[in-house]
Amino acid sequence: MTGFLSDLVQYQGLFQMITVLGIGGTFQIGFQISTLTYMSQHVKVFINETWLERYGYPIQQDNLLFLWSITVSIFGIGGLLGSSGSRYLAVKYGKKKCLLCNNLLMIVAASIMGCSKTAQSFEMILIGRFMCGISAGLCVPLHHQYVGEISPKKLRGFANSTSSFFWSLGKAVGQILGQRELLGSQSLWPMLMASCGFPALGQLVMLPFFPESPPYLLMQKEDQEGCKKAIRQLWGEGHHQAEIDDIMKEKATMKNTKILSVLELVKEPAFRWQLYMIVILTATVQLCGINAIYFYTSEVLQAAGFDERMVSYMTLSIGLSELVAAVVCSSIIERLGRKTLLRGGYWIMGSLLACITVTLSLQDWYFWMPYCSLCLIILFAVVFAVGPGGATVSTRVEIFTLSCRPPAFVIGAVLNWLGVFVIGTTFPFIVERLKHFCFLIFMGVLFTSGMIIHLFLPETKGKSIIEITEEFNKLNFKNKHVPTAPNHVTEDDTFCTRL
DSSP states (O other): OOHHHHHHHHHHHHHHHHHHHHTTTTTHHHHHHHHHHHHHHHHHHHHHHHHHHHHHHHHOOOHHHHHHHHHHHHHHHHHHHHHTTTHHHHHHHHHHHHHHHHHHHHHHHHHHTTTHHHHHHHHHHHHHHHHHHHHHHHHHHHHHHHHHSSOOOHHHHHHHHHHHHHHHHHHHHHHHHTTTTTTTTTTHHHHHHHTTHHHHHHHHHHHSSSSSOHIIIISOOOOOHOOOHHHHHHHOSSSOHHHHHHHHHHHHOOSSSOOHHHHHHHHOOGGGGHHHHHHHHHHHHHHSSHHHHHTTTHHHHHHHHHHHHHHHHHHHHHHHHHHHHHHHHHHHHHHHHHHHHHHHHHHHHHHHOOOOOOOOTTTOOOTHHHHHHHHHHHHHHHHIIIIIHHHHHHHHHHHTTTTTHHHHHHHHHHHHHHHHHHHHHHHHHHHHHGGGGHHHHHHHHHHHHHHHHHOOOOOOOOOOHHHHHHHHHHHHTTOOOOOOOOOOGGGGTTTTTOO
């Protein structure tokens, strides 16, 4: 407890900046996903009323389902475009300036969506959702990289896992505001849709008081004094030359100090297995079933036999449970390690999906079976938040050096947003065809990914990037002799950032 309090005082600048980054970062993703559940019926009614007023007849059910699927999935298309440009913008302008400009885009998008009902235009919702996707696609990889680069080594896992916490916090806040007693009513849903502009406004006001990341200042801008000033602001007063030397060692050991392009990274054999891992981790997050449950929680619960009036409160219980689990993940990630949380989380989630399939199959047999389904869904979200939710982000940050981290995050983000689009578009039709057996597809993905992680992913807990790279070199150059870079970090420097 004493150590925690001393860290809280010593690194108060760091904790404050983590909060500011989270509010305008992954918080937005969770908020957008959860609020969409509560707006679904209202938006469908709005589309039908607008169609009737324009053309004199109601829209066909298939066309309505298609428009709703596009409303959900166009967020992923925008995210794909935004994430594709994140590497270029981050290298050219820095993460801080990119985030500040990105908040302006989110505020404009929120204003457009908020005025859609007044203008009697469901097309404005599509435009606003697309712009929100671009903004989210840009801010999420920047958030992940920014947090990883401003954190000392001993707090690196905790800091990286906070992105999962803010994701869960965004979902919980969206679920609370989405209740019919607040902004989830027929008359106030445009305000719920526009409320994503307030977190963006908060980050826009507060972020200018915090520095750019120290490694970016030192390695890209050659600004050693700026780096020292940033470290003092984030980590408190003290002798930080060891941290600066640690960053310089990484720069000296890098084959090429310039930021690689996506194509250069793909062609580089020294990072082949790191790319395999980021593809597997990103694909598993999308195909584990968690996004399907987030997007269509109402449909899943209604299929379990619950009354429609109770669905919103049950969805809120899932979000709050996941938020508590994300806090637990932040506290145990440095103890158990990333590999354990990923591997164990995947296998437990796969087992839970098998149980969910069984309970949904038997829901008409026993009156208490729907309650079992709800408990399993809550447990599924909790296990995801405790394990893969936080460990995935931390692992993706830690297995790449600064020179290839931006293009690696572009690749991961593109795959992630493609997954959001595909799942958001196809899942309603998959549910309609396969019913509850659709979760068996995700179960197979989870067990397969868990085995791959068990066999090939090295543990990154407490290791420098040089040590992690040496572990991957054993896979990248199996039958070749690869000279290992010297690592001069002593036990006294275990708190240093190694980026």
